[in-house]
Amino acid sequence: MAYQVLARKWRPQTFLAVIGQGHVTRTLQNGLAQGRIAHAYLFSGPRGVGKTTTARLLAKALNCENRTGVEPCTTCPACLEIQAGRAVDVIEIDGASNRGIDEIRALRENVRYAPARGRSKVYIIDEVHMLTEQAFNALLKTLEEPPPHVVFVLATTEPRRVPATIHSRCLRFDFRLIPPETITQALREIVAAEGGTVASEALVRIARAAAGSLRDALSLLDAALAYATGPLTPELVLELLGASGSAEHRAFRTALLSRDPATALSLIDRVIRDGDDASLFCREAVEELRLALLVKLLPEPPIDVPAAERAEIQAAVQTVSTEELLLALKLLTEAEGEMRRSPHPRIDLELAAVRIARRPAPAAIEEILGRLEEAEARLRQPGVVSGPPRPAPTQGVLGDLQTPPSAPPRPPVAGSETLILPASPPLSASGAPTARGLKDERRLRDGWRRVVAEVSRLRPTLGTVLAQGEPVEISGGRLVIALPGNGNAFHKDLVDDRTNRQMLREALKHHLPEADDVTFTAPGEGSTVREHPVVQAALEAFGGQVVAVRQPAGRGEEPVNPGEDS
Numbered sequence: 001m002a003y004q005v006l007a008r009k010w011r012p013q014t015f016l017a018v019i020g021q022g023h024v025t026r027t028l029q030n031g032l033a034q035g036r037i038a039h040a041y042l043f044s045g046p047r048g049v050g051k052t053t054t055a056r057l058l059a060k061a062l063n064c065e066n067r068t069g070v071e072p073c074t075t076c077p078a079c080l081e082i083q084a085g086r087a088v089d090v091i092e093i094d095g096a097s098n099r100g101i102d103e104i105r106a107l108r109e110n111v112r113y114a115p116a117r118g119r120s121k122v123y124i125i126d127e128v129h130m131l132t133e134q135a136f137n138a139l140l141k142t143l144e145e146p147p148p149h150v151v152f153v154l155a156t157t158e159p160r161r162v163p164a165t166i167h168s169r170c171l172r173f174d175f176r177l178i179p180p181e182t183i184t185q186a187l188r189e190i191v192a193a194e195g196g197t198v199a200s201e202a203l204v205r206i207a208r209a210a211a212g213s214l215r216d217a218l219s220l221l222d223a224a225l226a227y228a229t230g231p232l233t234p235e236l237v238l239e240l241l242g243a244s245g246s247a248e249h250r251a252f253r254t255a256l257l258s259r260d261p262a263t264a265l266s267l268i269d270r271v272i273r274d275g276d277d278a279s280l281f282c283r284e285a286v287e288e289l290r291l292a293l294l295v296k297l298l299p300e301p302p303i304d305v306p307a308a309e310r311a312e313i314q315a316a317v318q319t320v321s322t323e324e325l326l327l328a329l330k331l332l333t334e335a336e337g338e339m340r341r342s343p344h345p346r347i348d349l350e351l352a353a354v355r356i357a358r359r360p361a362p363a364a365i366e367e368i369l370g371r372l373e374e375a376e377a378r379l380r381q382p383g384v385v386s387g388p389p390r391p392a393p394t395q396g397v398l399g400d401l402q403t404p405p406s407a408p409p410r411p412p413v414a415g416s417e418t419l420i421l422p423a424s425p426p427l428s429a430s431g432a433p434t435a436r437g438l439k440d441e442r443r444l445r446d447g448w449r450r451v452v453a454e455v456s457r458l459r460p461t462l463g464t465v466l467a468q469g470e471p472v473e474i475s476g477g478r479l480v481i482a483l484p485g486n487g488n489a490f491h492k493d494l495v496d497d498r499t500n501r502q503m504l505r506e507a508l509k510h511h512l513p514e515a516d517d518v519t520f521t522a523p524g525e526g527s528t529v530r531e532h533p534v535v536q537a538a539l540e541a542f543g544g545q546v547v548a549v550r551q552p553a554g555r556g557e558e559p560v561n562p563g564e565d566s
Contacts, residue, residue, distance in 0.1 A: 007218040010190055012053055013083065014071045015061075019186050019214055020178035021050050027173070028054070029070040032061050038171040040143050040152040042128075044159035045175025048215030052092075054175075055124045055153040056082060059090045062151065063118030078118050089118040095127040095156075104131070104138040111142060111150050121150045128154040129161035136163050144169045177212025180204070186214065187221055197231040198224075205237045208287065241280070249281075250312065252353075253288040256328055257320050261357035268350055278345050282336045282352075289332060292317050293325045328356045444471045447512040448481070454507045462500050465491055469520070479508065479515035482522065495520055 012018045015025040024043075031037050041058075043051040060072035060082045072079050081087040093107070107123065115121045125131075131139070143152055143166065154170060156162055184200075184207040191198045198221075206224065210217035220241075228236045248267055255263040271281050295310060296317045317325070335352035339345035448471040456463025469483040483491065494500060501518075508515045 005219070006190060006194075006222050007215050010218065012050070012057070013060075013074050015054075015057055016071065018050050018054060018057070020182050021054065021175055024050075024054060024173045024175060028058055028061075032070045037062070037151065039146050039150070040170040041154065042159070042162070042167065042170035042172040043153060043155045043175060044162075044172065045157070046177055046212060047157055048210075048213030049175045049178060050214070051155040051175055052124065052126060055122075055155060056090070058151070058153065059087075059120070059122035059124070062120040062122060063087070063089060063115075087118070089115040089120065090122045090124065092124045092126065095125050095130040099131045099135055101132065101134040101138050104135045108138065108142045111146055115149055119149070122153065123150065124153045124155065126155045127157070128166075129156045129158045133163075136166060140165055140169070178214050179212075180207040180210075183207040183210060183212075183214055183217045187217060190218070190221070196225060199231065199233050201234040202232050202237045205234055205241070209241055249284045249288050250309075252281075252285050253292060254316055256285075256289070256353060256356045257292070257316055257324075259357050259359070261354045264353040264357055265350055268346065268353065272346060278349055279336065279339050282332065282339060282349050286329065286332050286336060289325065289329050292320075293322075293329065296320070296322060296325060324359060327359060331356050444474070444512075447471075448479075450511040451504070451507040454510065455503060458503060459500065462494055462503070465494055466504075472521070474512070474515045477514070477516045479512060479518045481518055481520050483520045484522070 015029055018025050041055075043055060045051055057072065060074070060079050061067060061070065063078045063082065064072040065076040065078050066073040074080075074083070078087065082090050085092075091110075093103075111121070111123070113121075146152065152170075154162070154166070159167075159172075159174075184203050187198075187203045187206060188200070191203070202224070203221075206217055206220045209220060224232055224237055224240055227240050248271055252264060252267045255261075255267065268278070268281070272278055292313050295313045331352045335348045338348045342348050448469075452463055452466045452469075455466060465483075466481075469481040472480040472482050474480070483495070504518050505516065508518065
């Protein structure tokens, strides 16, 4: 007898044997017990999670000759024929190769005939999203009111491509990806029944590589058993998958979290020299950082890892903040996406590793924020022009950015006049705003109001939007406007329109000749934090990026979510 692959040999023959889809099987079982069987079902979900298998089980239950409860007997002629795929009353149609209107017309003709030997005629249309628009339209009436002996089961991996008119005529079930722990347990039971010898960690690796698909896991197990000449070990699985070992993954995670870019780059070089896939190595590294985040935040993480490895992760994350883990995960997942499209995936992975390993130290960031708060407090004291001299910043943070006292001021560059509207106008020795500061502020605001008035006469809709904006500064001939709702698609399209831009430039020539163009930004502290000189200096010194914006203590505001560019 020809060999039968594990995915076919261990296909579930009862609803109880279906793995990871209890919300679907329970509903179908209750429907069979109560006689509430719909005329059409839509099974949607990823590949290899049991859609077609469940459709066949429903057909078996409807046509089983000896069924007493909700489960088919699996031994009667009807059940055996359906299991073998030769039942005349269960018609499986491949939507990819029978997608035209002629095939659907033939189906409409055949549904009128009664079943040959069973009680129900079941049509299973796999990959139904591949049908043409005309075929879907031809199917609508039959799908809505089929003969009483007909049940339709439509299966698809892309439910978005199925028309809403089809959705509304079906009872939809969404099949889910199967957790790796559930797949691992299923593989253990199958290996035990097959009499094989497989290490537990090897099954864990296969389950993770399957990415939620039990069929993929069984196919990988089949290949691994054929690859191994003896017991199946984790090393053999890794050789088959073209991946590096768990020791390299843990070492890479440790190098990233301990700020050791040299070791991280050496590990990348080693695994690529060994012929491993860089994308798969990056995916495994993302999983390692995810496990570290779960161990950091959850007292009992729902992960299937040995106790020794969990203790190792706990020791590694003790000195790492949650924000740092989030930043590392974000950079590495972005690198994984870039690697799929990049001609140089190794460079993308190396750049992400260096950026993670050279992230700013939390203590240095807190030191900078503390000094900024001290300077702000001194400036707010009445009658103070300048506070006591600040201590020299820590070398490597801002020390290289100071200008020597003896250095002469740089002459202004032609065409780069800067007119700034400060949050607080310049103060005199008595603590009152200076005349120059008030004059610049009034001139900028008055000029912007005149610009808005002129635009409103020509284009009222644009003028209404611009009236909500507040001028911030004119720098290098560009007027910066803080505009609420700048992320709104309508506002953005309106202010970015070429005709509207030209109209704004003409109005600026008349009322604010210092500016020849305009830039819009969102209002608030977070929107301009990138442009702050101190922030720019810190970013340049660390080679980092803005992760979170924290308000000074006492303002009662929550920090911006980590990971957002604010």
